[in-house]
Amino acid sequence: MQTRLTTLLGIEYPLVLSGMSWISTPELVAAVSEAGGLGVLALGPLSPEETRVAILKIRSLTTKPFGVGCTLLMPGAKENADVALELQVPVINFSLGKGDWLIERCHAYGGKVIATVTTAKHALAAQAQGADAIMATGHEAAAHGGDVTSLVLVPALVDAITVPVIACGGFADGRGLLAALALGASGIAMGSRFATCFESPVHQHTKQAVLKxxxxxxxxxxxxxxxxxxxxxxxxxxxxxxxxxxxxxxxxxxxxxxxxxxxxxxxxxxxxxxxxxxxxxxxxxxxxxxxxxxxxxxGDLNAGMQFIGQSQGLIHDIPTAQILIERIIDEARQQSLKVNAALTPGAIKG
Structure with missing residues (x-):
């Protein structure tokens, strides 16, 4: 499957693992990348030393492209980003801050930068700073999604900017991937769906709660x-x-x-x-x-709080990352045949 995103990042499928704190660990990142997507390591809870160890761990598990996610608002974010830039991580994904300095340094070694946004204003600003792609986080998403649903936000950003758009929020299967592509996106990012993969470190009790x-x-x-x-x-x-x-x-x-x-x-x-x-x-x-x-x-949901998206209702099992990705691509292809058939003149609608 080829889209602007797969060409840009050198990946097989237009599927991205969202960088989720305590979830997007080296093991899950590598599993997603090995299966043809783009794994993204969450730097938020890590120290610079832990960031270095985690990046080297990913490189010991896969030779495929991967990225790191950096929430610039958080204390220590710049120091963690410095480590990722020093180690020339292929893809840097930043959010909640101005990333012009990061973009310049990443581009210096040939890396790519994805900016996560929830509005057209921020998408335009990130594109002007040199971001290579924009991740549009809709209202359906886990954690910090925006006020506008993906169904409206994604095509609005596609119309507003020229770089590839990654749709995030509400996507968990092949139908969602096909829908995102129809909206003009070049791929999708999934948090909740990958968080319930076999390789995800999320506690089994919490995974089972998602399924229910x-x-x-x-x-x-x-x-x-x-x-x-x-x-x-x-x-x-x-x-x-x-x-x-x-x-x-x-x-x-x-x-x-x-x-x-x-x-x-x-x-x-x-x-x-x-x-x-x-x-x-x-x-x-x-x-x-x-x-x-x-x-x-x-797995303590009595004392704890779990970020989860509305796609929770579409999650019914705990597959490996590879099985999940293969299934999503197959579903998207099968669904595209149905859509094409429905659009054929004289076809039976419904």
Whole structure:
């Protein structure tokens, strides 16, 4: 299968693993890349030293192209990106920040850059900075999707920019891939679907919870980690998203989380001095960390919170990454035959 995205990144299929903290690990990244997609390592929870080890681990598992995901808002993001750039990672995916400096350095060694956005304004800005592709995150997505659904956001961005668009949010099977291509996208990114793969480190209890829930069982709120985000609907999630987190409680919990993640408190404070408007947001981000880890790593949905997309309702098994990718491509091809038949003059509709 060939699209602008596969040509740009040198991959076999236009399928991208979203960079999910504590989920997009070297093993899952390599599995997706080996199967013909693009695995993306999440740098958010890693230190620079851990970033280096993780990248080298991926290279020991696959010779295929892979990427790293860098949330520029987070403390330590620049240091992690510096390591990825030093090691000349083929693809850099950035979000929540201005990535012009990163694009320039990545292009210097021939790498490619994907910017994750939720609006046409940010897509145009990223393209102007030199981004090679745009990942459009729709309202259906897990974690920090935008206000506009993928069905509208994707074609709107395709019309607004000239670089390839990767559709993200609501995609979990071959029907979704074909639909995205019909909307003008050059590929899709999947988080929730890959998070429930065999190679995913998500706790088995949480994976089973995904299989039991449908597309309605999610909550979209900005009251937990400070940004609008989508979570699995549980009694805990309903309680914690009912009202915004108390700032002082969030700040204290954030400091405890930073200590657990070995993030320098001085580094965090320096960032707040430079950009004081981030104080509340970073506090909420930090306070959210233990609960997110509890659901993902420990399978504790009573204490924890799990990012999940509405595509949860389309997930019914736990295949390997290779089986999943092969299935999606086959489904897309079979579905395209049905669509083509329906569009043929004189065909029976329905």
């Amino acid at each position: 829930k449908d597309q309605h069982a999610t909550i979209y709120s900005s009251n937990f980690d400070g940004l609008p985000a989508r979570y699995m609907q549980t009694p805990t999630a309903q309680r914690l998203t009912r009202k915004p987190m108390n700032f002082f409680v969030a700040a204290w919990q954030a400091m405890l989380a930073a200590r657990q993640l070995n993030i320098s408190l001085w580094k965090i404070m320096a960032g707040l001095v430079v950009e004081p408007t981030k104080i509340r947001l970073l506090a909420c981000f930090g306070a959210a960390t233990p609960r997110l880890k509890a659901a993902t790593e420990q």
